[in-house]
Amino acid sequence: MEQQYTRSRIPLKPFYAREDAEHSRDPLKLPPPGQYPFTRGIRARAGWTWIHRELSGQGDPITSNRQLRYLIDKGQMGIDVIGDSPTQAYLDPDHPLARNAIGTQGVSLCCLQDYRDLYRDLPLVSITVSNSLPPVVAIAALYVVARENGVHPEDLRGSLVQAPFFAEDCGYAVNMPFDLRLRLTCDAIAFCAEKMPKFHAFLEDTYFPSEAGLDPVEEMARGFVEIRHVVRELLKRGLPIDSFAPRIAILVNCGMDFFEEIAKIRATRRLFARMMKEEFGAEDPRSMAVVITCHTSGLSLTAQQPVNNIVRGAIQTLALALAGVQAIEISAFDEAYRTPTPESHLVGLRTQQVVQLETGATKVLDPLGGSYFLESLTDETERRIREMVHEIESKGDPGELSDRGWFKAFFEEVMARYARRIAEGEVQKVGLNCHQIPEEEDTLLKDIAQTKIEPYWDRIEAVRSFKERRNKEHVASSLRLCRKAAESPGENLMFSTIEALEAGATASEIAGMFRLAYSVPYDPHGFEGPPF
Amino acid sequence: MEKTRVFIGLLGTDQHELGAVAVSRILRDAGFEVVYGGRFNIPEGIVKTAVEEDVDVIGLSCHSWEYLHYAPRLLELLKERNLKIPVMVGGSVITPGDTRDLRSMGVAAAFGPSATPEEIVGAIHRIAKKARSHKD
Numbered sequence: 001m002e003q004q005y006t007r008s009r010i011p012l013k014p015f016y017a018r019e020d021a022e023h024s025r026d027p028l029k030l031p032p033p034g035q036y037p038f039t040r041g042i043r044a045r046a047g048w049t050w051i052h053r054e055l056s057g058q059g060d061p062i063t064s065n066r067q068l069r070y071l072i073d074k075g076q077m078g079i080d081v082i083g084d085s086p087t088q089a090y091l092d093p094d095h096p097l098a099r100n101a102i103g104t105q106g107v108s109l110c111c112l113q114d115y116r117d118l119y120r121d122l123p124l125v126s127i128t129v130s131n132s133l134p135p136v137v138a139i140a141a142l143y144v145v146a147r148e149n150g151v152h153p154e155d156l157r158g159s160l161v162q163a164p165f166f167a168e169d170c171g172y173a174v175n176m177p178f179d180l181r182l183r184l185t186c187d188a189i190a191f192c193a194e195k196m197p198k199f200h201a202f203l204e205d206t207y208f209p210s211e212a213g214l215d216p217v218e219e220m221a222r223g224f225v226e227i228r229h230v231v232r233e234l235l236k237r238g239l240p241i242d243s244f245a246p247r248i249a250i251l252v253n254c255g256m257d258f259f260e261e262i263a264k265i266r267a268t269r270r271l272f273a274r275m276m277k278e279e280f281g282a283e284d285p286r287s288m289a290v291v292i293t294c295h296t297s298g299l300s301l302t303a304q305q306p307v308n309n310i311v312r313g314a315i316q317t318l319a320l321a322l323a324g325v326q327a328i329e330i331s332a333f334d335e336a337y338r339t340p341t342p343e344s345h346l347v348g349l350r351t352q353q354v355v356q357l358e359t360g361a362t363k364v365l366d367p368l369g370g371s372y373f374l375e376s377l378t379d380e381t382e383r384r385i386r387e388m389v390h391e392i393e394s395k396g397d398p399g400e401l402s403d404r405g406w407f408k409a410f411f412e413e414v415m416a417r418y419a420r421r422i423a424e425g426e427v428q429k430v431g432l433n434c435h436q437i438p439e440e441e442d443t444l445l446k447d448i449a450q451t452k453i454e455p456y457w458d459r460i461e462a463v464r465s466f467k468e469r470r471n472k473e474h475v476a477s478s479l480r481l482c483r484k485a486a487e488s489p490g491e492n493l494m495f496s497t498i499e500a501l502e503a504g505a506t507a508s509e510i511a512g513m514f515r516l517a518y519s520v521p522y523d524p525h526g527f528e529g530p531p532f
Numbered sequence: 533m534e535k536t537r538v539f540i541g542l543l544g545t546d547q548h549e550l551g552a553v554a555v556s557r558i559l560r561d562a563g564f565e566v567v568y569g570g571r572f573n574i575p576e577g578i579v580k581t582a583v584e585e586d587v588d589v590i591g592l593s594c595h596s597w598e599y600l601h602y603a604p605r606l607l608e609l610l611k612e613r614n615l616k617i618p619v620m621v622g623g624s625v626i627t628p629g630d631t632r633d634l635r636s637m638g639v640a641a642a643f644g645p646s647a648t649p650e651e652i653v654g655a656i657h658r659i660a661k662k663a664r665s666h667k668d
Contacts, residue, residue: 086545097574099601303645452600453597455601
């Protein structure tokens, strides 16, 4: 028989037996769920559930608010909002580069009023608020809006994606130097450790870099490099490890290699626990038990026969339920074409509900634990991730590697590798490179998937007129404060950001002032200068 | 004979670079010279680069609908400046219907997510050859 491999090229045996899994020889290797090193899960509660949510955001904040309420009404337990591509890059809708992307691939958000409209009448305490938005501005805005609505920020639960290393290379570039990106991440974490202690201000995002085509080992190795660097930076600032580590979470990807994805999550929990305890000296067990959330892989889906993507989403959700994650978002069946339609949103949510309520997969914790194959794969995945982390860290300071473009070069290599594997059929994808059907027969759900949205051009005028109406002196002085704070190394930029947002400043403007303090242009694309 | 020079870039705020990187690699392997424009391009900048770099074909990689607005503007600018540089569009969001619309708008070739490397390479050879014969 031909040698079989996992997606990370781990060689597989035809079958597995007792001697293949380390835990068979050493029972201490596999303590029960809820116990260090948390391989089998961070909690010991049977009949558990994960947070069901779907990635949302479209058009202007009011439209997105309707979308969120629709999903909550259908049983969603948390929200996850993503900005449109200008928002993700700190570009206001009136920026010349933004105009044709306003609200089409996420929601357009640029000032405090936008966040007020986005969160209007949402039960901010009973749901979790997990956003994929520019870190400092989004947390500052959530903090202010919660307080305005009589919600105590210390009661807020949720998370915010932080990706100081990789967003620049293969996600949403914000055109800030690495030192500034890292500082914004650390400032947000330090601020939340004090003011929003239930909020996971550090959601390490291994999802989007891995969408370049990384395998699970490469994905988690890069994630750990980022986590370790941020943790070291926070320790350097004098923060005790147990003050922030309980609020580190990881947003992982989940592709179609069923067992490897489960092994990856179990190995990640164990690696994280050991790293926190043995390397960073954490004492609080919560610091060692990492929350894992997942967005299922958009790259695993196909534009061809989009109905098959529903099947993929269901299989991935089952893998995640068996791995015991804390929250799931399914990449919608129309992912290849657009941000989710109401129809695909509902299918995603219903898929989660079917797996949760009908399969019985969550009646027992870690139901696959002890499987010779899975335990062996977990051990091997853990070993390979640890080795890759050491290999990367031995190349030099990860911050310098990032500024030098080392990670970018790696991602480009992987993108080309992925394209080659698809073209050569090494990775088989039904409907894409095998079992294709003629385009004229490929009609099921295509009408929904291919419906286009016009950019929300009205936002341009609305934001311009908002900027005209503001108390300009007030905005100008708050922006000067942002720059001054950024020029003083010890200042936490959350505070000046909150003040600026309250004064009516926008994301573009705040980011621009931070950039100036770091000697890079206010507008990286050269269209605009400081407004005051 | 000089290598055919192909500009590859993304439009506006579209940051999904996988396709552009992959196509650039395919084209280089097939003997083309790629002028890689990366992210954040608008038609005015693309025309400027195309002239300065003397490119034979302009390739736009699209994972957002921004192309619906930028592609016509690019064609218009090329026409205004009397530049006969063919434009190709490719990407995951391009449907068969979009392909027809783009062709009738004056785009030389358009590819959806099912296009094979051979199809893309073949089309560029054809387009570049045709453009050269017009130039000479």
